[in-house]
Amino acid sequence: VCSNNPCKNGGTCVPNGKEAKCQCAHPFAGKICNESHWCTEGEGKTLCPEGKCVFNYKSRVSRCECPKDQFFNYEKKQCETIDRCPLMPGKCTGQYEMCKNGECLCVENFTRNTEKKCVPNFCASNPCGKNEVCEDIATNPGYVKCTCKKNFFFNGESCQQGSICSVPSVLGCQQICNSTSESCECLAGFTLQADKKSCSTFSMVTY
16 A cells, blocks of 8 residues: 555655555654644644645744735634725725725625716616516615516506506506507597596686
C-alpha cells in the first residue's frame, strides 16, 4: 500500500492494514502531510476549510489565507468578505441605496435602471395573478399596477381570455360594446348617458 508513497513533504508511509498511514515530518500534518501543523486542530481536521494555510518557517507563524478582499474569521473558522463601507464616507448616498461589503447596492425590492438609479422592482416577486402584467408605480414605491395581458380581459375576478364584450355583464352596455376601446357606444340617434352604459334619444341639459 506504500509503494506509491502518498505522503507529501518528506512524510513516511506506514502500512496500516489495507490503508497507508503517513507519519509527517515537522511541521507538516494532515492525512498526507500537505498541511502545516499550526493550521490543524488534530489529525484530519484542518483549521482552514475555505482558506489556504500559509506557514512562515522563519517566524514560525501560520495563518489561513483567503481569496482577495476576504479575511479569515478564526472564531467562525471561515473566510469572510472585508466590509469596506466604513472606509467609503460619502458614498452610496443615493435614494434607496446602501453600502454592503464595499459595494453600492439598491435596498431590497429595488434595482438599478439605465441611469444607474435605484428604482422600484416589487414586480420581481410576481404579486399579480395569472395572465396579468405587473407594473411598478415609480411615484409610489411599494405599489404595483396589475393589468390583463393582451387578448385577456378582467371579468371582475380574474383575467379571462377573449374580448371584454364577450361577457355582457362586465361593462353592461345597453346597445353597443366596443372591444377595442373597451367602452360602451350607442346607435345613431342615441346619446351615451353619464353612467357610460345607457343610451337615450335625448340628453339632459342643465342651465
